[in-house]
Amino acid sequence: MRTRVAPSPTGTPHIGTAYVALFNQAFARRHGGRFVLRIEDTDRTRSSPKWEVALIEALRWLGVAWDEGPDIGGDFGPYRQSERLSIYRDHVDRLVKEGGAYPCFCSSERLEELRKRQAQEKASIQGYDGLCASISSAEAKRRIDAGETYVIRMRVPREGECVFRDRFRGEIRIPWNQIDHQVLMKSDGYPTYHLANVVDDHLMRITHVIRGEEWISSAPKHVLLYSLFGWQPPEFAHLPLLRNPDKTKLSKRRNPTSILYYRDAGYLPEALSNYLCLMGYSRSDGREIFSLREMFEDFDIDRISLGGPIFDLNKLASFNAQYIRHLSPDELVLRLAQWRLNCDYWRRIVPLAQPRLQRLGDFVPMAAFLFADRLNYRVEDLLGPTKDQIRVAELLKIGQWELEKVENWEKDRLREVFEKIAVIEQIKLKSALTPFFVAICGSAVSLPLFESMEILGRDLSLRRLIYAQELLLAAGHGVQGRELKELQSRYERAYGAQE
RNA sequence: GCGCCCAUCGUCUAUCGGACAGGACAUCAGGUUUUCAUCCUGGUAAGGGGGGUUCGACUCCCCCUGGGCGCGCCA
Numbered sequence: 001m002r003t004r005v006a007p008s009p010t011g012t013p014h015i016g017t018a019y020v021a022l023f024n025q026a027f028a029r030r031h032g033g034r035f036v037l038r039i040e041d042t043d044r045t046r047s048s049p050k051w052e053v054a055l056i057e058a059l060r061w062l063g064v065a066w067d068e069g070p071d072i073g074g075d076f077g078p079y080r081q082s083e084r085l086s087i088y089r090d091h092v093d094r095l096v097k098e099g100g101a102y103p104c105f106c107s108s109e110r111l112e113e114l115r116k117r118q119a120q121e122k123a124s125i126q127g128y129d130g131l132c133a134s135i136s137s138a139e140a141k142r143r144i145d146a147g148e149t150y151v152i153r154m155r156v157p158r159e160g161e162c163v164f165r166d167r168f169r170g171e172i173r174i175p176w177n178q179i180d181h182q183v184l185m186k187s188d189g190y191p192t193y194h195l196a197n198v199v200d201d202h203l204m205r206i207t208h209v210i211r212g213e214e215w216i217s218s219a220p221k222h223v224l225l226y227s228l229f230g231w232q233p234p235e236f237a238h239l240p241l242l243r244n245p246d247k248t249k250l251s252k253r254r255n256p257t258s259i260l261y262y263r264d265a266g267y268l269p270e271a272l273s274n275y276l277c278l279m280g281y282s283r284s285d286g287r288e289i290f291s292l293r294e295m296f297e298d299f300d301i302d303r304i305s306l307g308g309p310i311f312d313l314n315k316l317a318s319f320n321a322q323y324i325r326h327l328s329p330d331e332l333v334l335r336l337a338q339w340r341l342n343c344d345y346w347r348r349i350v351p352l353a354q355p356r357l358q359r360l361g362d363f364v365p366m367a368a369f370l371f372a373d374r375l376n377y378r379v380e381d382l383l384g385p386t387k388d389q390i391r392v393a394e395l396l397k398i399g400q401w402e403l404e405k406v407e408n409w410e411k412d413r414l415r416e417v418f419e420k421i422a423v424i425e426q427i428k429l430k431s432a433l434t435p436f437f438v439a440i441c442g443s444a445v446s447l448p449l450f451e452s453m454e455i456l457g458r459d460l461s462l463r464r465l466i467y468a469q470e471l472l473l474a475a476g477h478g479v480q481g482r483e484l485k486e487l488q489s490r491y492e493r494a495y496g497a498q499e
Numbered sequence: 500g501c502g503c504c505c506a507u508c509g510u511c512u513a514u515c516g517g518a519c520a521g522g523a524c525a526u527c528a529g530g531u532u533u534u535c536a537u538c539c540u541g542g543u544a545a546g547g548g549g550g551g552u553u554c555g556a557c558u559c560c561c562c563c564u565g566g567g568c569g570c571g572c573c574a
Contacts, residue, residue, distance in 0.1 A: 008574050043573055108572070115571085122500035126570050151572050169504070178502045178570075186572040193574045217503055217569040240505080240567095247566060275511095278523090282512055288523055305512075308567060312510050315524040325537075 001033030002207050005066075006197065008040040009051035012258040012459060013058035015311070016212065016242055016250060019276050021064045022292075023239060023304075024210045026277075028067075029296035036204055037069030039080045040197070042190045047082070050407055058259035062269050063292050068204075076204040081196050088191035091199050091229070092152050092184055100228035101184055103140045103150045104132035127180030128153065152185035154194075154221065154228075162220035167208075167237035168306060172216065179220050194218065198225040201234060210237045210301075213308075214249070237301065240280045243308045250311055252466075261459035265373040266339060271320040279309040289322065340371055348455050352447040366447065370455055374467055375442035379475040382468055384434040384444060389477035392435045393469060395425065397479055398491055399436060400465045409458040411450035418450075424494050439468035 005021040007014070021037075028035035037059075041047035056071055068074025078084055095101035111128070118126050133155060135143075144150060157176040166172050184195040191199075201209060216238050226233040244254040251257065256265075262272050270291060277295050278288060281304050327335060349367050357363060369375055383392055402417050418436070422429040437444045440461060441452055453461045472478045479487055 006574090010574075040574065046573070104572095111571085118570095119500085124501045126501070149572095153572095166504095172503070174503060175501095180570070183572050188572080190572085192572070197574090212568095213504065214568055214574095219503095238504085243567080245510085249568070278511060280511090282522095284513095286513065286522060288511085306505060307507095307512090308505070309512090310510060312524070315511065318524055321537095 001028060001031045002036065002205050003028045003033065003210055004036035004038055004201070004204065004206050005064075006038045006040045006200075006211075007055055008043065008046075008193075009048060009055050010043060010046040011051060013051075013055045013260060015257050015259055015262070015276070017055070018059060018062050018064060018259050018273075019242055019279060020211060020239060021059060022062075022273060022276055022295075023281075023301070024208075025064060025066070026296050026299040027208060027210060027301050030299040030301075033207070034067040035065075036074065036076070036206070037066035037071075037079065038200060038204070039070050039082075040193065041080060041082045042193065042196050044188060044190060048407060052080075054260065058263070061263055062259060063273050081191070081200065084196070084200070085189065085191075087203070088185070088196055088199055089189070092191070092195060095154075095184070095228060096152060098228070099155065101152050101154050102133055102135070103144060104128070104153045104181075104183070105135075105143060105148050105150045106132060125177050130181060133181065149187045151183045151187050153181045154184050154224065156181055156221075156224065162223055164219055164223045164233070164236065166216070166219075167235055167301065168304060169238070172219070174217065174220050176220070178217075179224075182218075182221050194221045194225065198222050198229075202226070202229070202231045206234050208237060209234045210239060213238045213241050237304075239304065240306050240308045242279060243310045245310055245312075247308065247310065255311055255313070256459070256463055258459040260457070261463055264340075264457050264460045265463070267316070267320050268323045268335065271323040272316065274323075275316045275319050279311070280304050280306070289319070345370075345455075349447075352451050352455075356447070369440075369442045369446070370452065372442075373460070373463075375439075375464065377438055377442050379471055379477070381443065382435050382438045382472065383477075384431075384438070386431070386434070389472070390479065393472045393477055393479045394487055395421070395432060396435055396439065396465055396469050396472070397484070397487060398425070398495075400462065400469070401488075401491060402495060403458075403462060403465070406458070409454060409461075411454045414450040414453055420495075435468065436465075439464050 003024040005017065005024050007017045007021075025035045027033070037056075039052055039055075041052065052070070056069075066072070068076065068079060070077075070079040073079075081088075092101060096103070106128075114129060115126070117123075132153070140150075156179045159176060161173045161175045162179065163171060163173050182194050183192050185191055200206075219236060219238075223233055242250040244250055246254065248254075256262065259272075263269070273292055274288075274290060274295075277290070277292075283290065283298070284300065284303065324332065346367075349370060350363075353363055353366050356366065383389055386392060398421060399418070402421060403414075406413055406417060418433060419429060422432045425432060433449060434444055437446060437449055440449060440456065441447065446452070456464075469478060473480065
């Protein structure tokens with residue numbers, strides 16, 4: 001019995017990844033199987049080794065432990081898809097040769113137009129129109145040899161329906177005409193998710209694919225690939241999606257989604273993992289507080305319920321408090337030190353604080369904001385001398401967007417970001433910075449901003465920007481709805497598209 | 500627009516045809532505590548609507564409604 005979690009390192013480690021990982025690990029452990037970590041870094045533009053490092057760090061912190069993975073190896077490696085390109089190439093060649101896939105020469109412009117037209121016509125069948133599907137192989141070869149760029153697409157049956165089983169839901173039927181002629185190999189020679197995922201799951205002998213519900217509608221693509229290759233498909237089990245309070249799929253807009261945020265904000269890993277294990281799952285004995293070890297001991301995958309659970313920060317906080325209370329004082333001291341109350345962390349702060357200290361006792365209040373999660377300040381502080389409240393809200397939003405793009409979270413890079421914003425927004429850097437000072441430090445009188453943000457860390461810093469915007473919104477000064485949309489398009493034009 | 504998935508307290512959930520529908524978080528009230536927190540006691544609070552099946556439906560079936568997800572050379 002083998003399970004896997006297959007995240008792509010394209011951003012800060014997501015809580016949803018940890019959620020899925022935990023259930024995969026639980027299932028493997030419970031049945032004496034193996035649990036694999038595979039890095040799906042086939043998107044060259046968005047993947048980064050930095051994010052992979054962060055991902056592994058975050059999962060380990062939470063208590064996720066894989067038996068095979070890029071960092072520890074295993075019998076079915078490599079476990080990083082960017083190192084398996086020739087494997088995908090061979091497999092896709094085979095598919096083309098056998099007729100299950102075909103080269104497509106359509107330009108992205110044509111595809112875009114096609115999509116636009118279909119959207120306008122509200123066509124019931126969306127997706128690729130199959131223009132290149134009928135090109136003869138001789139003709140295709142000629143065009144490839146002539147140097148035309150192309151992708152490889154999957155040939156999908158025109159009629160009938162795909163029938164497959166989901167462990168929780170039973171039989172699922174999806175009409176084939178709903179399934180796009182999926183690109184399997186991009187023009188850069190990299191595979192897409194669907195191809196790489198199926199090939200690897202087979203080669204890595206994955207027996208149970210436990211993943212998020214968002215994959216149900218593309219499962220037919222995977223089922224088809226298994227059958228084209230003549231492989232036995234694994235058992236599918238689609239977990240419910242973690243939700244925001246408004247029921248939409250968990251997103252950083254409305255919730256902290258970075259695992260590292262929870263670590264830095266002072267959540268205990270065992271409290272977070274415990275809480276995550278309760279999302280859509282319950283033990284038969286009804287106990288809610290239990291360790292990962294206990295989870296793995298008697299995990300019963302069929303006790304998973306399907307309603308999308310709302311991620312409730314309140315209950316998580318209460319769990320966290322319980323875990324903290326059950327620590328002995330000595331253990332708590334240790335935990336605090338492992339967190340931020342340690343010399344290494346102080347050493348980073350001291351150079352900033354020292355010139356500003358009159359007495360030693362000034363240090364703690366001065367640095368307190370570097371240990372907190374949410375800060376207490378008033379809307380007026382945030383607005384500062386400006387009369388233009390909307391402008392402040394916009395600045396914070398733009399700052400958030402720009403900062404989210406930053407990979408190297410260090411002071412000089414942060415300074416560049418704000419300088420860029422000041423230039424584009426045509427305001428003095430100093431006045432542009434005011435709301436950020438308050439959002440990050442809790443006051444306009446504080447330690448230097450960029451250094452503080454660097455020390456605070458990416459996830460907590462970004463979170464504070466969101467807190468500030470929430471406060472503004474609650475006071476009626478926020479940017480939302482249509483205005484937000486307009487701001488976003490203006491932002492994308494002025495600053496370059498995001499993601 | 501098309502397809503698919505889902506549906507019990509505000510939230511996470513138990514129930515797998517017969518119970519006053521249970522627990523947890525939140526909330527309210529009371530008690531312990533020099534304050535607060537903890538802790539203890541108690542309370543409010545739920546099966547979306549309509550049809551079936553059945554002696555009997557939260558539970559099984561159908562329809563409606565509602566919510567979600569998907570429809571990229573992203574995963």
